[in-house]
Amino acid sequence: MILKTLISQLLSRPATNQFPTKYMPRSVTKFLTRVQAGEDKVHPPVQVPARFRGKIGYDREKCIGCQLCIRVCPAKVIEFKPETKKIRMHVARCTFCAQCVDVCPTAALSLTAEFLLADTDRGSKNLIVE
């Protein structure tokens, strides 16, 4: 059994997806600028399943300001802005249970496949949805 496994492992491709590049670039910022210039390219991540609960997407036009999402959110992610009757979400607190998406009566909230949410600043643009 070991020999069979060994040979099949030798012949098969590695299971690891080389994301975002095959080798660690010496300078990440330089690599990113080269990607933007089209000189280098990023290996795509593994496809997430259809039901994947990633960063919550928000459609401002559809929102009616009913505040139901605020009532069910277990992590107090959602902040209500009374002047515009819209919401602001602090994704850094989100537990990705997607209960707000289920409860939304107008489907203003949606699930996205985005999962690259690492950041050093909780208030960065990537982590605030409004």
Added chain:
Amino acid sequence: MSERNPKDPENPVLPGVEEEREVTLGGPERGLAEVFEVPIGPIHPALKEPIRLTFRVRGERIVGVQIRTGFAHRGIEFMGMRQGRNLVQVLYLSERICGICSVSHPIAFTQAVERAAGIEVPPRAQYIRVIISELERIHSHLLWAGVAAHELGFDTLLHLTWRVREKVLDILEELSGNRINYAIPIFGGVRRDITPEQYPKVWEAIRYYRGLLEQLLDAFLRDPTVEARTRGVGVLERKEAEGLCAVGPTARASGLRKDVRQDRPYLAYSDFQVRAITPKDYGLTPVGDVYDKIVVRLLEVGQSLDIIEKALENMPEGEITSFPKIPALLAHLKKAEGEGLGWHEAPRGEVIHYVRLAAGDESLLVWKVKAPTYSNLLSWYPMFEDQEIADIPIIAACIDPCICCMDRVYIVRDGKEEAWTKEGLLRLSWEKTRRLQR
């Protein structure tokens, strides 16, 4: 039933182990008579979670152990009761009691609330809950088997087991949307249905594990290294398991046919005729050592596959929740009054949730969680008795401890540890009852 005693030197099954111990530990050498204390923890490289074990050792042999918990109490019950959370919010809090049994706690909690509020669960939702919880059992047992192999210093087996485990996590991600913290149960049903496109993927995973299970059993149970390290180590005898109220695979490895799915079937489990697995099902006499615990857990992977197969074949059609609209559910729960108990056989053993709801109040009045490790922790005392220091990691790991799930408050006042006596606890309980009745 004739149970053989592994400590008996005349036992024909374990002659090598006993002889070896005599050589390494016997003899009236100087220093061996002295008893040393070896503290391990609360923070220690060999421990995954904070707990303090103080061993008293004579030479290499353990003569006594003292267990102290209380380093990782998170106050989840308190958070669920006192902070103005409604029940839907507390549901996701209950999911985070344990990362590995992350559907067991919500299943027990939703059952408790459903009993208290008188909510019916549609049959299809019950089946989906069963399928998810059995998939979780597969992933948890394979995870444990890998950890056990690692604690034995057999890292090849760890990587083999965890490679195999990936498949069930992929299926759970496909069905629920996340590898861990599935967020599947909700009061009155489940949140995600199993669609016709998903059935073939689950069937494929079942076939994958059916093919691999025999290989896994072979790799673990017919391996001389694993057998030498686990046979006769960490023995929990049947009588001790009964007396200390051990639950789950820890009790079943000692020969107790104890399983909540068999004793008090809940959800759709009565349809599957679950029978608690003991080493007897593998043709062994139950000893209660670590080897038996490996046997029981690996056989339970096969049992879970059987249950998932039956559930997929007999899946009833219909609604997946009796409250499709969450606001209606919240309104119903606000009106509800009463108390309820929910139980579930988590991969580690029986988990119990008790809730009490008050009419007109959105949040919980009382929430009590009993995680399986709480019952199993005491079985460490007989298991560690007369063992060697080198076997501490595997004995500690063999009950599959989850310290944070079960941790309780530990009172230290003026540098002194305080313990509640039976009378003190009784008085506290009277006071609480009076406060609740007011």
